[in-house]
Amino acid sequence: MSTTSRTAVVTARPLCRARTPTPTQNSRTRPTVPSLSRASAPLTPAFKLYLLNGSQALQAPYEVIERDIRLDSGEVVKALDVLGFRxxxxxHVTNADPDSHDTFFVDSWQRWFDSVWNQVAVAQPK
Known part of the structure; x- marks a missing residue:
C-alpha cells in the first residue's frame, strides 16, 4: 500500500504531479511538503483541471477572448487568448457507486491525465 496520496493539476502547459504525505502520517511533528514533478505537453489550453487524491475533480472551462498583444518589435497584433481567472x-466527488456521474467523471479525467502524462508530456527540470 502506498504511503502517498496523489494530486494532479493541469493548466494545459505545464502539467504538474504532486505527491503529499497521507493523513495517516504524523503531520503535527513533520511539515507536509509535497514533491512536485513537472512536464509540458503541446496541448492548447481549454480548461483548468485539478484531480485530488483520486477522489475529487475540479474543472473550469476557459473562455476564448480576442485581445491585442504587443510583440517584441513593438507591433500590436490581434490574438485569440484564453481567459481562466473568472x-x-x-x-465532482467519487462515491460508493462506480456508475455514478461523479465517480465516472473523476475516473475518466484521471485516466485522461495519466495518458497525457505518460504518452505526451516531456519532463521539465526542477
Missing part, C-alpha cells in the same frame, strides 16, 4: 469551477 472561469466557473465545477466539483
Amino acid at each position: 472561469a466557473a469551477i465545477t466539483r
Whole structure:
C-alpha cells in the first residue's frame, strides 16, 4: 500500500504531479511538503483541471477572448487568448457507486491525465 496520496493539476502547459504525505502520517511533528514533478505537453489550453487524491475533480472551462498583444518589435497584433481567472469551477466527488456521474467523471479525467502524462508530456527540470 502506498504511503502517498496523489494530486494532479493541469493548466494545459505545464502539467504538474504532486505527491503529499497521507493523513495517516504524523503531520503535527513533520511539515507536509509535497514533491512536485513537472512536464509540458503541446496541448492548447481549454480548461483548468485539478484531480485530488483520486477522489475529487475540479474543472473550469476557459473562455476564448480576442485581445491585442504587443510583440517584441513593438507591433500590436490581434490574438485569440484564453481567459481562466473568472472561469466557473465545477466539483465532482467519487462515491460508493462506480456508475455514478461523479465517480465516472473523476475516473475518466484521471485516466485522461495519466495518458497525457505518460504518452505526451516531456519532463521539465526542477
